[in-house]
Amino acid sequence: MESSETEIVAKVGKEKFAIYGIELEIPADWRVEFNPKGSRRKADVVFQSPHGNRFFVSWGPLADAEKKFKTLEEHRDYGIKRIKKGPDVKSTDVTDLTELQIDGHRALLSHVGAKIQRGMMSRAVAQRDIWSIHFHCPQTSRYYVVYSMQRDSDEFEDLSGMFRNLASTIKCHPSDAVAGFMQ
Secondary structure, eight states: OOHHHHHHHHHHOEEEEEETTEEEEEETTOEEEEOTTOOSSSEEEEEEOTTSOEEEEEEEEHHHHHHHOSSHHHHHHHHHHHHHTOTTEEEEEEEEEEEEEETTEEEEEEEEEEEEESSSSOOOEEEEEEEEEEEEETTTTEEEEEEEEOSOTTSOSOHHHHHHHHHHTOBOSOOHHHHHHHO
């Protein structure tokens, strides 16, 4: 995380957010929105920064993802293809495909730079950075997709660092110590 982001987070502070067994830390000045159609089984939560940048966490039954995709890579690639097929997307560039760990699970991070047409009649094109992470949690029998939608490119000096930091705080299942205690 860049020093300016560290200063902002230090000034604002962080707080834990948890719902339906997933937990993460977000800056205290972010707004949280729920999809009203969501449930414990399948849902989306949106975390919105003060300047409108959005970070989404979506989940659903792992069996659904395993039925549709043979591998985690296929799941990730499906998400990238959906971005490329967006109605306002003029071109895309996949610049990062990295493997990492989220709460002990293998996770796939991707970064897509997309050129988006600003309006129907406009020739103006805006550059958008779209970050995503796909992972599966066998302990909770869920798949997870975490992604960001950039609206204000000036809000974060390092959007990648902010996104990775947010994702690194995700807890998708109880720790072994907690699970043992609860039995």
